[in-house]
Structures are given as structure tokens and as C-alpha cells.
Amino acid sequence: MSSNLAGKLRVGTQKSHTAAENVGFMKCFVKGVVDKDCFAKFLSNLYFVYSALEGGIKNYKNHPTVGVMYFPELNRQDALVKDMEFYYGNQWQEQIKPSAATQVYLQRLHQLVTHTPELLIGHTYTRYMGDLSGGQMLQRIAQSGLNLTGFQGTSFYNFEQIPDKKAFKDTYRIALNSVPVDDVTAEKIVGEANYAFQLNMEMVQELEGSLIKAIGQVMFNTLTNSRSTGSTEVARS
Ligand code: HEM
DSSP: OOOOHHHHHHHHTHHHHHHHHTSHHHHHHHTTOOOHHHHHHHHHHHHHHHHHHHHHHGGGTTOTTGGGGOOGGGOOHHHHHHHHHHHHOTTHHHHOOOOHHHHHHHHHHHHHHHHOGGGHHHHHIIIIIHHHTHHHHHHHHHHHHTTOOTTTTOGGGOOTTOSOHHHHHHHHHHHHHHSOOOHHHHHHHHHHHHHHHHHHHHHHHTTHHHHHHHHOHHHHHHHHSSOOOOTTTSOOO
16 A cells, blocks of 8 residues: 655655755855855765764664665765765865754754654655755756866765666655555654755755855855745646
8 A cells, every 4th residue: 555655755845845945055056156165065064964874774674664765776975985085085084074053963863763763764765866856967067067077076966876867766756655654654754854854954054154255245145036936846747
């Protein structure tokens, strides 16, 4: 029996998605305005997030709900290590630390890993489906905006084991629908996905100050003064 978890997540996070797309940092990014230091910082925060997330879910491979959504081909930690080496060199581990918002995100992940692993599905959905969707566009923008070659410095967006993103997303949605959850748990997972969006927004909002320093307040205001309709509010093709 289908839980329609995929549909519930998509509809239940539409507003959050629109809000996330409308955060200043993202609006500038989409318009091709990317600053190298900010982008490296952005990826370094994600390095901590994915390390916690992936370190946590790998212990639940055989869990009745989390296990259904365990797709190791999605794992981003190794790709992020490559990016860290690219931006910070061999001593990268000594040069990065999780920002304040990232620490809140990490605390939440640790809490779920220990107490309510089924809610981690809200986090894996929010990050991985986003990376396979808008993330692919962001990779092309970062590559040209920062004058990078291939996936150098953007390995994070390179899903080597998933050549057909659309087919994989369909498989992922089918898997979501097969997760054995009751309505109450499904609602909690949707709530957690909305919280994951919020945590991601707070993480990029923190970078706004450095971005404004790099590009100037006037430029930042010009790029961010309009609000656009969210990508997941339009019908899926
Ligand atoms: C400017 C930034 C962004 C753009 C341009 C963008 C664009 C898109 C697009 C076009 C889709 C639809 C793909 C499809 O249905 O196959 C999508 C889906 C999605 N995005 Fe984003 N996105 C952005 C930011 C984010 C952020 C920050 C997150 C969360 C951290 C996120 C999470 C998601 C998720 C979870 C989906 C899947 C929705 C579903 O269930 O079908 N996106 N995005």
C-alpha cells in the first residue's frame, strides 16, 4: 500500500522551497553571482552536514523505514572531501569549522540518529532531491562563475553513480511511497523536512554578510529585490 509520502513531501514543503529559493545568497547564485570564498564556506558547512547525515544513516541500512531510503550512490562525503582539498589544500581539516547555524543543524541530526531515526528521511529527502534537481543547475553556474574546469571544485554536485538523474528521482519517489509509515509518522517526516529547509536557509543566510562584502550592498539589493515563484510550486513535467 502506498503511503504517498513522496507527494506529501513535495506538497508539504512547497512554501519552504519557495522561501529557500528566495534567500539572498541563492538569488545571487542563480543569477551567476558567486564568490569563491563564500562558495567554499558553503561547501565546508555541507561537508559537516553530510558527514553527520551519512555517518548516521549507514547504521540503519536494515532499519524498516530508514533502510528503505538508504541509497549509498547518493553519498556526498567523499565528493565534498575533494572539494575541500581543492579550496583549502591538504591541510583542509585544520581550516574549516562548522558555522553557528551548521552546529544547530548537526545537533538536530545527532538527536535524530540517536532517538528518532525515521525522521532522518525528512533530511535525506530535502538534501538529496534538491541536489539532484536545482543543484545540477547550480553546478553549471558555479563552474562558469568561478572559471572552473569540469567538476573541479564542484564535485559535490557530481553524482558519478547516477548518470540519469530523472530516472533516479522517479525511483527515489517510488521508494518514498513504499516506506511503511502511518499518517502520523508521515506528517512528522514532512514537518522534519520543513525544518531541514529552515536549517539550510539559516546556513546560507549566515553567508550573506561575506557575500555583500565581496559584491557590494547595491549589487546585492539589485539582485535580491524581487521575489520569484518557487520551482516546486509549478507542475512537474
Ligand atoms: C535557487 C535555488 C534552487 C533552485 C533553482 C531549485 C530548483 C528546483 C527544481 C527545478 C526542482 C524540481 C525538480 C523536479 O521536480 O524534478 C526542485 C526540487 C527540489 N528542490 Fe530545489 N531548488 C533550489 C533550492 C533548493 C534548496 C535550498 C533546497 C533544500 C535544501 C531544495 C530542495 C528541493 C527538493 C527536496 C526538491 C524535490 C521536490 C519534489 O519532491 O519533487 N531546493 N528544485
